Amino acid sequence: EPEVTQTPSHQVTQMGQEVILRCVPISNHLYFYWYRQILGQKVEFLVSFYNNEISEKSEIFDDQFSVERPDGSNFTLKIRSTKLEDSAMYFCASKWDRGTEAFFGQGTRLTVV
């Protein structure tokens, strides 16, 4: 069964450093998403991406965050200057059409120290 792949599974970074979280969505999918989940809290939407542009973003997704689909297969989330409160599980998701179900990756655990 096709799956969404995220790397790395765990990343530790120092506060103020830039991090890039990587995702390989399912190959024929057209809609891409990032969500995050702070330990013990709800899964929160960050951003959606379609047709090479952001289609929706949450209040969390401020100027420190950016997304890119550089080569038609990878989908990345960059945090420019990490803060302690960015520590969370980050989930990538994709789907082939707006109404279809989303497939989630296994997540990247980001720890900012």
Add this chain to the structure above:
Amino acid sequence: DAKTTQPPSMDCAEGRAANLPCNHSTISGNEYVYWYRQIHSQGPQYIIHGLKNNETNEMASLIITEDRKSSTLILPHATLRDTAVYYCIVRVWFGGAAGNKLTFGGGTRVLVKP
């Protein structure tokens, strides 16, 4: 998207059916009911969705009341691997924004016991 209400937790015996309720009294006519689950901090996993008819797939059944104000997810023969947080989410099929994000609530933490 309509708000949903789920019990915070429930236990279920292995091999028995698990019935997970969800209230969505403010659901509108073009909103679907989706169920996802999250097993121990893994990525959420799609289970099933429906509009007004009952639906069944290899994982579960979804029963939606006639007035569509509530629904029940049924896991017919719960196994230990079904222990997870189950999320009931209501949203339109084709959202106003192209994003069609999912809005997760607290879900129901289901513990399947031997």
